[in-house]
Amino acid sequence: MSNFEFIRATDIHSACSALKNPGYMAVAGGSDLIVKIRNGMYPDLKGLVDLSGLEQLNQIRTDENKVIIGSGCTMNQIVNDRLLQDYFPVLTKAAATVGALQIRNSATIGGNVANASPAGDTIPALYVLEARVVVTGVNGSRKIPIEEFFISPGKSKLEPGEIIEGFRLLLNKTRGEFLKLGERRAHAISKINLAVSTWNDGRDHYRIAMGSVAPTVLRCKEAEEYLENCEKISPEAIARAAEIASNTARPISDLRSTKAYRKQMAGVLLSRALNKLIQSA
Numbered sequence: 001m002s003n004f005e006f007i008r009a010t011d012i013h014s015a016c017s018a019l020k021n022p023g024y025m026a027v028a029g030g031s032d033l034i035v036k037i038r039n040g041m042y043p044d045l046k047g048l049v050d051l052s053g054l055e056q057l058n059q060i061r062t063d064e065n066k067v068i069i070g071s072g073c074t075m076n077q078i079v080n081d082r083l084l085q086d087y088f089p090v091l092t093k094a095a096a097t098v099g100a101l102q103i104r105n106s107a108t109i110g111g112n113v114a115n116a117s118p119a120g121d122t123i124p125a126l127y128v129l130e131a132r133v134v135v136t137g138v139n140g141s142r143k144i145p146i147e148e149f150f151i152s153p154g155k156s157k158l159e160p161g162e163i164i165e166g167f168r169l170l171l172n173k174t175r176g177e178f179l180k181l182g183e184r185r186a187h188a189i190s191k192i193n194l195a196v197s198t199w200n201d202g203r204d205h206y207r208i209a210m211g212s213v214a215p216t217v218l219r220c221k222e223a224e225e226y227l228e229n230c231e232k233i234s235p236e237a238i239a240r241a242a243e244i245a246s247n248t249a250r251p252i253s254d255l256r257s258t259k260a261y262r263k264q265m266a267g268v269l270l271s272r273a274l275n276k277l278i279q280s281a
């Protein structure tokens with residue numbers, strides 16, 4: 001690594017320009033990338049472009065009826081934001097489960113999504129909030145619905161020379177729950193995670209998404225429609241929705257868990273999340 005270059009980006013355009021060079025990668029909090037570099041995952045890496053000094057990426061702001069969360073916002077920034085707590089509790093709850101306090105101080109939401117891991121904890125929360133990913137390159141920005149952003153584990157629609165600038169959410173007051181199962185209570189990558197968001201505009205709406213049960217995070221539209229058509233969210237309705245979620249999951253067995261356990265837990269987590277939402281209503 002004798003000619004290795006570390007660039008502290010001072011504006012988005014020059015950051016994207018530098019990232020067009022083969023062998024250059026963006027770094028935000030570094031909580032994931034630095035570990036991978038140390039483990040020898042990127043032998044051809046020629047340079048890092050540090051995005052952490054770009055102020056506009058580190059802000060949460062409103063724009064008319066939208067909330068824009070900069071990609072550089074850390075998990076703790078998200079957890080502690082009053083607007084997000086009020087409007088999008090599913091996201092603040094998901095961010096609160098990432099790693100432990102030190103990791104949450106550096107880990108960013110942009111890095112979590114750019115990793116494109118099916119176990120990334122903020123991703124199901126962004127799915128149920130129907131977020132748009134703002135992707136910026138030297139020629140401008142495009143907005144991609146989060147559900148269309150991922151291709152396969154570790155692979156997204158980001159092109160060389162592009163960064164995630166942020167996430168756009170419709171300013172809509174929701175209630176939500178995020179649950180995950182890992183090996184331990186903290187510092188554990190999810191064996192399975194699940195996000196539910198609900199709001200009422202005269203009738204109840206539900207959004208459900210699960211992680212680690214397919215190559216990319218899965219929306220559970222059949223269970224959403226079932227719940228939206230229920231007159232009352234009775235214990236029987238919850239049991240039926242849980243059964244649908246379990247049937248929707250198509251996990252694999254890997255070193256963190258088995259296919260059968262993940263399938264069963266998809267239903268259990270949905271049932272727990274719906275019960276929590278009912279109790280807190």
Ligand SMILES: Cc1cc2nc3c(=O)[nH]c(=O)nc-3n(C[C@H](O)[C@H](O)[C@H](O)COP(=O)(O)OP(=O)(O)OC[C@H]3O[C@@H](n4cnc5c(N)ncnc54)[C@H](O)[C@@H]3O)c2cc1C
Pocket residue numbers: 025026027028029030031032033034035051071072097098099100103106107108109110111112113114115119120121122158162163164165187188189190
């Ligand atoms: C001990 C430990 C515990 C962890 N626990 C969890 C957990 O519970 N849940 C979980 O989901 N994750 C967990 N992680 C993984 C990691 O911390 C998160 O994914 C984190 O959000 C990554 O953000 P970062 O800013 O540190 O990304 P970085 O490490 O800086 O970058 C990660 C990747 O994203 C790219 N990138 C970063 N920002 C951008 C951007 N704006 N645009 C384009 N590409 C970008 C980088 O090039 C790199 O490929 C854990 C990691 C560790 C080491």
